[in-house]
Amino acid sequence: MTDMAAGMLASATTVLKRAVELDMAQKQGEAVVCYQEGLQLLMDAIKNMKDPVKKEACRKKMLEYMDRAEQLKKQVEEEKAAEIYxxxxxxxxxxxxxxxxxxxxxxxxxxxxxxxxxxxxxxxxxxxxxxxxxxxxxxxxxxxxxxxxxxxxxxxxxxxxxxxxxxxxxxxxxxxxxxxxxxxxxxxxxxxxxxxxxxxxxxxxxxxxxxxxxxxxxxxxxxxxxxxxxxxxxxxxxxxxxxxxxx
Missing domain, CATH: 3.30.870.30 (MITD, C-terminal phospholipase D-like domain)
Structure with missing residues (x-):
């Protein structure tokens, strides 16, 4: 892994960890923003990775985070529509x-x-x-x-x-x-x-x-x-x- 990819991965990990904390605290709106920022950092890190095994592992993890971010985004939109945001x-x-x-x-x-x-x-x-x-x-x-x-x-x-x-x-x-x-x-x-x-x-x-x-x-x-x-x-x-x- 290049130094650039390692730095991006470390940043992505920090942001996504914060997203999970916000998610667990039921702060859905803030969690969605953190997930989106972390996923962008993770995608940038994957593009700069040379190791195919590490790359595939990060892709799988990225898909998990993407699924959760989409679920939360949908939940926030439903709450807004139901007037209980x-x-x-x-x-x-x-x-x-x-x-x-x-x-x-x-x-x-x-x-x-x-x-x-x-x-x-x-x-x-x-x-x-x-x-x-x-x-x-x-x-x-x-x-x-x-x-x-x-x-x-x-x-x-x-x-x-x-x-x-x-x-x-x-x-x-x-x-x-x-x-x-x-x-x-x-x-x-x-x-x-x-x-x-x-x-x-x-x-x-x-x-x-x-x-x-x-x-x-x-x-x-x-x-x-x-x-x-x-x-x-x-x-x-x-x-x-x-x-x-x-x-």
């Missing part, structure tokens, strides 16, 4: 690569016109900046969003130049320039964190929009680009239903 993503502490675009971008299609955000902690300045970043992502997308509803907890910020309501009011006025209405209401008993898109997607995040740790400084990598910002540990549950009602 569920995907779970675990964000590890200090991990990166979890910008709002990565988490929510796929839900922002042409059918999306309204978004409901239930998050008790859109209060402090950093938390309101998170909402601002979320809104900027929505505006830049191909979605036709006209209304964003926010239900959050109220915060008494004594001694601050701008209160929570002042900051949210400024954001609402800015969104008006893009023909988007921001409706804000308050609840002191709200606990659950959930984002509902009226094209059928529901996203529940343990920490709501507040998943990022503070950057090391205002001139540090990750201050502007959230893909490079470290995260707090949390779980993201994604559901799909054709009968979602916005409140």
């Amino acid at each position: 569920h995907e779970q993503i675990h964000i590890e502490d200090n991990s990166t690569g979890h910008s709002y675009q990565q988490l929510f971008g796929r839900f922002l299609d042409e059918n999306l016109t309204e978004i409901d955000i239930d998050d008790p902690y859109v209060r402090s300045t950093p938390q309101i900046y998170n909402l601002l970043r979320f809104c900027e992502m929505v505006i830049k997308s191909k979605a036709q969003v006209k209304l964003i509803r926010l239900l959050t907890g109220s915060e008494n910020e004594h001694g601050q130049n701008m209160s929570q309501k002042d900051k949210l009011g400024e954001l609402a006025r800015s969104l008006k320039n893009f023909k988007v209405t921001l409706e804000v209401s308050y609840s002191d008993t709200l606990h659950d964190r959930e984002i509902r898109f009226n094209n059928g997607w529901i996203v529940k995040i343990g920490r709501g929009l507040d998943i990022y740790k503070a950057a090391e400084g205002k001139f540090s990598i990750g201050f502007c680009d959230l893909d490079l910002r470290q995260c707090r540990e949390t779980t993201v549950d994604i559901f799909k239903s054709k009968n979602v009602k916005t409140s």
Whole structure:
């Protein structure tokens, strides 16, 4: 086996091992992606193999993985059709690569016109900046969003130049320039964190929009680009239903 083939085989083995772990954890959507990536690496490795015995053994293994990947892909499609699709993503502490675009971008299609955000902690300045970043992502997308509803907890910020309501009011006025209405209401008993898109997607995040740790400084990598910002540990549950009602 050439050094190139050996390297490709090692990479394929690592990815396929991860696919099996995700499969066993019943994370079908993520498992399918890993299977597909691992199979591509395995096919590339087989093309560079010289030993016919090793080549044939890898081909047989590849067929087994392909069969399982097809079964999972079919299962995910059936669940979507039956309106019971569920995907779970675990964000590890200090991990990166979890910008709002990565988490929510796929839900922002042409059918999306309204978004409901239930998050008790859109209060402090950093938390309101998170909402601002979320809104900027929505505006830049191909979605036709006209209304964003926010239900959050109220915060008494004594001694601050701008209160929570002042900051949210400024954001609402800015969104008006893009023909988007921001409706804000308050609840002191709200606990659950959930984002509902009226094209059928529901996203529940343990920490709501507040998943990022503070950057090391205002001139540090990750201050502007959230893909490079470290995260707090949390779980993201994604559901799909054709009968979602916005409140």
